[in-house]
Amino acid sequence: MPEGHVLHRAARLQGKRFTGHVVNVASPQGRFRGGAERLNGQQLDDIEAKGKHLFYRFDSGDELHIHLGLFGKFRVQKLPFPEPSPNCRVLMDTETDRLHLAGPNQCEVLEPWEAEAVRNRLGPDPIQNRPDGYEDFLERLSRRSITIGKAIMVQDVISGIGNIYRSELLFQIGLSPWTRAKDVHPETVKQLWEQSVLELKAGEKIGKIITTNPSEFGVEKRKDLGRWDRLYVYKRHGRPCRRCETEILAADCDGRNAWWCPSCQPD
Template identity: 40%
Template sequence: MPEGHTVHRNAAELGSRFAAGPVAVDSPQGRFAAGAALLDGTVLRGAEAHGKHLLLHFGPGRVLHVHLGLYGSWTTGDGQAPPVRGTVRARLRGTGGWAELRGPTACEVPDEGGEAALRARLGPDPLRADADPEAAWRRISRSRTVIGALLMQQDVVSGVGAIYRAEVLFRQGIDPYLPGRELARERWEAVWDDLVVMMTEGVRDGRIETTRPADREAARAVPGRGDRFYVFRRTGEPCRVCGTPVRHALLVARHLNWCPTCQPA
């Protein structure tokens, strides 16, 4: 599933691509035909992301909400849109080119109450200027749930997926099975600040790279494909810092990796 930095990149590109003039919206697949009819011919006034949710604002009561889920993706291009191929849920066309949406979990035009309910159930997003990490801390500091699970709850922190979860806990030396209420406040603040740094870099670079140059092979400034992560998808391989074999488990149905030495219980 795309993590939050990908959705913020989608928002930036779509907002830039369709900012000038009306946007033609249709649903070649047909499943979004009613919603497309509400947006067709209107002007895109803004695009934003909150966690893994994309919101394209076309005016009052005209907001396109997209959640990519496990299989959703955007394809974009300049000029005239090519002939439709495959299953396209929604297609946008304007003077800045075209965009096609395939396989999303959600593609809808919610009413004002639906949009408000969506925002109310989302936790702070480390990539948003209006994020309040204190709101996440209030939930974490009272919870018996382990921190490795809490970081995946989108009503606690928005936009964090399996990669950022594993990597930020490693970088901060935190056992993923530590109950939230046992996490010291200063350690939570360090986790939040590190998420801001890593996810901002993800938006900038278009990919997740969490290793520091000193921990890469030959201390390369730009990591190779196998050098991008500390622990994620490195089950059984030696920890880059201490050499202990990286462990693996499923936590909240998602793959979790950690180093039992660098992240002691």
């Protein structure tokens, strides 16, 4: 169940094992017909993540486009390979390593221009953190007459943020999810962008979403935080705010729950 940090981490870790190798590609589940055969025997040149999307570039120019959706899961395996699960959509093998993918929302082979179109549609990615990232975000945001809580989940506005980061980032910068996107001051938008860069990069590094500060809990490292001490507001409705003790609220925001502190994040 991935937000952007998971895909960047996957690209980085899989890259170490698979790029530069000629790979065997198969689909035990059989729902990647035409794709597996087309990629089989090609060399994998590069893996790129943007937002929640992954692009595997092969030497013919073909790009394997994967979006995990809510359920998709990668497993990287080493010899001796275990039996693939029946719902395995893609198996990609080198001589020594195997990538096992199950349950993706999207899994398709694209021409380079098609893959480029997917990437161009997406808003700036905080983990890529390109120089024009903030301006691009601000510009895409200012066109939306929706709340900021909705807007940062729209992948065309900013890519990679999911439901956990939405609530956590807005709490961290003290912005109510119910503020209209157009009304957010550019300085606050900048803060939101910079906080996104910080948190998503941290998430990519450790492979977990942890937004709280360990020192607030009397421990040194994030990994020493208890399971329930890692987030400020996500799924903490009815519990006291970690900063001010006010009761955390939850409400549907664009079809999914958002959590916020009404005192730290006033409307």
